[in-house]
Amino acid sequence: MKEIYQIELVKAGNLTAEENEIVSRYWLVKDGLFCEKPSEIAKNRPLSTLEVSKIAKKHGHLLITNKCSCCQTERKLKATSQALTKRYLISSWDCDDCAKEKKVAKKERLELIEIQLKEDRANKFQKAIAEKSWTKFSKEELHALLQMLQAPTAKHLIAGLIKLNDKSYWKILHKANIHGMVDLVKKDGFYITDYTYPTNITEMIQEYLESISLNNPPNEFSSPVHPEMGFRLVKNKNSRSAEDALYFNDVTFDRDILIKANTLYSYSVWPRENGDAWISITPSDNILKSKNITRPNGPQHVGDVIKKWKY
């Protein structure tokens, strides 16, 4: 390949024979590459590699004439180090003016992208609030989302989700992203690196949750997300005789639970710590649907799940 640049070695006057040799060998370039490393020149001399470089740089430099790959202007460049020489000799070398211009253009392009992203995000959030996106979520999903929004950073959120090891929470997060309740920043279109959400979104969700628990419309969801139910049976510590209750406590539910007549339900009681137990009641066809596999821990009450979220 024909080189488009010229190289001229400029040496200081009155050099000793040794200095002259060091300078000539140090700055010798062939096909765009330095012929020798300073360590090779230092071999068989009472000089260190660093001292060789010092002598070479003190008594010589290169004058390189190269054309800017951008504006094609010919420039004479003073190269006072091998690193600088390598930079000036690459075929895509840009003059300072063009390099600066390109840098400014790149910065402007990035700024434009950033502005566009911010605008898109603002529109997304605005639409979500106007459409009251939270009404498309179940109570359980909103409770879980509220917990997620408490994460101080995206890192904490991801760590929390991984710890829970339950795909349904990731689904809630992605659903929230689709419906504009959060905006996930993804790397390579996949890895979540950051997230934002509309200001006051938690207040709006909480307000909505309060409003539906006040109205408590029956059969609000035509197909309940969790048709099964379960709660903890607290051991009756005051039991004195075999006739006393084994478990004794009060319980409240955060939603209406419809038990249908003439429908088969499966119930199971699971041991818990301190002699307590967990009862779960599930429509039998639900269990058949999940391939007849009984779950070792039974269904979880949303309150129990939320307690797991600790940042």
Ligand SMILES: [Zn+2]
């Ligand atoms: Zn240029």
